Amino acid sequence: MIIHTKEPVLEVHDLTVSYSRKPVLWGIDFTLPAGCVAGIMGPNGAGKSTLLKSIMGLIPPSSGYVKLFNRPLEDVRHRVSYVPQRESVDWDFPVSVLDVVLMGRYGKVGLLRSTGRRDREIALECLEKVGMQAYTKRQISQLSGGQQQRVFLARALAQEADFYFMDEPFAGVDAATEQTIVGLLRDMAAAGKTVVVVHHDLQSAREYFDWIILLNMHLVAAGPVTEAFTDEKIQRAYGGKLSLLSQVGHVMEKRAFPSREN
C-alpha cells in the first residue's frame, strides 16, 4: 500500500539497488510531503540503510531515480543533510567536537576555503541545541555513545539544510539523548523541514513519526502512520523474509545477471 502526496519534496521512483548484482531493494516507489518526520522501518537486512545511502547518492541504483524538491540531488545538495551511522567512523580520530561540527559547514565554504568566524558561531549554536556546548574542545574518543550521536546531529544541523536523512540516530544512545533527538526532530518539522530517520523500534515509531516507510527488500507500505503502520502491514514486513526475492537475487549474483534488460 502506497499513499502518495500531492506536492512531494522527495520522490523515489522505482528504485532498485544491488550489491554486486544481487538486488537488495526491489522497485521502491514512494513520495514524502514537506515538514514531516518519516521513519524507515523494517527488520534486519530489509535494506533501510541502503535506501538512505542510495537516496544520498552514496550507492548508485541499478535502476530508477530519486528527486528532491523535484530536482536531481546534485542540484539541491546544499539543502540536504546526512547523518551516517555512528559506528561508521573511527572515533579515535584526532579531532575535537567542534572540529567535527564545523565539518557541517564544509559544503557551504567549498573545497579550498577554510571556515570562518560565522561558521564557528553557527557550529557553537548547533552544539548548544543538542546540549553539548560544554564539550566543545573535548577529543571525540572521550565521548559516550549518546554524546557521539549528538555531535553527529549538531554537525548535520550546522549544514542549515531543509532535508535531513539520519541513519539509526537512536541506536545505542541513552534515554536522555533519545528524548533530545526526538525534541529536535519535532522542532525541525515545525520549521517546515523534512526529516527521514532509519529506525527499528516498533514501540516508539507511532509516537516519533508522522509518516512511515515500511520495508522488507521491497516496499511494504508508505504513508501517514495511521494508515500505513497497521498491524497487518507490520506483520507483512516483519513476518519472515520473502524467501523468493532473496533466492532470485542470489541467482542473479551468481550468474552476474543485469537487473534490467537494457
Added chain:
Amino acid sequence: MDMQALLDFFSFADPNVRYVVLGNVLLSASAAMVGAFTLLQKKALVGDAVSHAVLPGVCAAFLFSGSKSIALMLIGAFATGWLALVAIDYITAQSKIKKDAAIGLVLSVFFGVGMVMMTNIQQSGNAAQSGLDHFIFGKAATLIGSDLLIFAILSLVLLVTVSLFFKAFVVLSFDRAYAQALGYPVRRLDLLLTSLTVLAVVTGITAVGVVLMAAMLVTPAAAARYWTDNIRRMVAIAAAFGAFAGVAGAYISYAAPAMPTGPWMVVVSSLIAFGSFFFAPKKGIVPRQYMQWKNRRVITDENTLKMFYHLGERNSHFGTARELKELINSREVAEPLLRATLRRLVAKGMLERHANGWRLTDEGYRKAARVVRLHRLWELYLARYMDIAADHVHDDAETIEHIITPEIEQELEHQLGYPDKDPHDTRIPKGGAL
C-alpha cells in the same frame, strides 16, 4: 662520537653537507605530512607496497636512458608506484583475494621484478650503472645541487597541496560517506591523496631507498599521534620528527661514510616512535603505569588510615596510639607493606610516631573519617537507589571510597538527605577535629 665531525657538520660550511641536510629535511618532513593521512586512513601497508614497487620504474628509466638521470628515474618510479596502487585496487575489487593478500602480492611481484632488472643491469658491464643499487637502501651523499632543486620542488608541491586540501583530506579520512554527501569529489580527492603518497615515496628514494621509504611515511606520524589529539598539530609534529630523523641520518652517514642514510633515518625515527610509545604524557606506557602505581599508593594509604579509625570506633577513642600487631590483626596486610605505608603517612603528617606505636594526627583523623564516611555513604546509595542488599554493598564501596570527589560527595549527601546511619546501622562520620 667524533666532536670534530659534529662541528664540521653543523657549521654547514661544506656545500655538500648543506645539500644533503636540506634535501633530507625537505623529503622527510613532506613524507611525514602525507604519511599522517596514510596512517589515519589505515593505509600504512599500501605505502609499503608502493615504496617497493617503485624499484622497477627506476630500473626501467635507467635502461631507457642509459644514464642515472634523476628526473627520468623519478618519472619511472612514479609510474610503477602508481601502477602498483591500481593493481591492488583492481585485484581487491575483481577477485576473491582480500586486500592484505593483494598488497603482499603486489609488493613482492613488483620488488621481485625490480631486483631482476637491477641484477641484469649490474651484470651488463655498463659503467654508468655503478651506484644504482643505492636506490635500494638510499645514499643521501649522492644528492647534488641539481637534484636538490628537483626535490625542493617536489617537497614544495607536497606541502602546498596538503595545506590547500587539508580540510578536505581530514573529512575524507574521518568520514568518507559524509564527505560524499556534502558533494565533495571524493574519488578525485582519493586520487589526489594517493598520488601525493606515491610522490612522497618517490622523493625519498635517493636518500632513503625504496625498501624503507614506507617507514619514513608512517613512523613519524604514528609517533606524533601519541603527543596530540589535534590533527593539525599531529601533522606538524610528524613533519618535525621526520625532519629531525632526516638531519640525524645525514649526520651519521657524514660521520661514517660507509653508513647508508636510509636505514639510519628509519632507526632514528623508530627511536622517536618508541620513545613516544613509552614516555608520551597521558598516552605513553610509563606515565600510565605511573598513574596506576600512584592509585595503588592512595588506596593503601587510605586503607591504613581507615584501620586507625575502625580501631578508634571500638572504644570511641580515636587518638590512641596503636601497635603494629594491633593494626595487623585488624585487617589482612603484609607487614613490610604496612611498615612502609606507616612511614610514609608519618612523613605526610597524617600519623605521629609514639613510643608504643602510631597515632592519628588531626589531619590524619580528618582524612580517615572522610574515607570511612564516603564508604558508608556509597553503601547507603547502593542499598537505597540500586536495590542491592545491605550485605552485598561493602566490596563495591571499598573501591569507590577512594575516587569520590568533593562534588560527587556533596551530590551524594544531598540525594540521600544528609543521613546519619549506613545500611548496617553504623554511624556515618561527619568530619571535624579529633
